[in-house]
């Protein structure tokens with residue numbers, strides 16, 4: 001069983017809803033989840049041996065949503081040692097933007113910069129191609145869930 005911290009970046013609610021959906025699926029698969037909205041290093045505590053799952057939209061011109069920005073800044077400035085943690089990213093975006101899913105890529109770089117190990121490939125969801133982002137996330141989960149047993 002894995003301990004999974006979901007780090008939510010959402011302005012209009014879609015990524016927030018998606019994080020709730022993913023938490024439900026992960027709980028049903030026997031894992032423990034905690035949703036951080038907003039996330040902070042203080043609230044996160046010691047994540048050694050645990051998993052950080054960033055679920056984020058992109059806003060502005062390729063920016064991390066306001067509710068996740070302070071956490072991203074904490075990672076950039078404080079550089080916590082996440083060397084004993086794993087991470088994955090589920091990003092929502094609109095492929096009409098040059099900055100498609102840029103916030104997801106930024107979170108990936110920040111978490112990796114703090115030493116967290118990637119678990120699987122990022123899930124990039126194009127909201128213009130998907131009636132329900134949850135469907136794309138469920139497909140990704142099918143490949144990601146088996147990786148949790150390797151932790």
Ligand SMILES: Cc1cc2nc3c(=O)[nH]c(=O)nc-3n(C[C@H](O)[C@H](O)[C@H](O)COP(=O)(O)O)c2cc1C
Pocket residue numbers: 009010011012013014015016057058059060061062063065092093094095097099100101102127
């Ligand atoms: C003002 C605005 C700016 C956006 N900028 C980007 C962007 O730069 N890149 C991208 O991939 N998607 C962009 N999007 C698309 C959002 O990421 C997408 O609609 C997402 O589902 C919103 O999630 P939320 O409801 O959790 O905020 C933008 C959407 C809006 C409304």
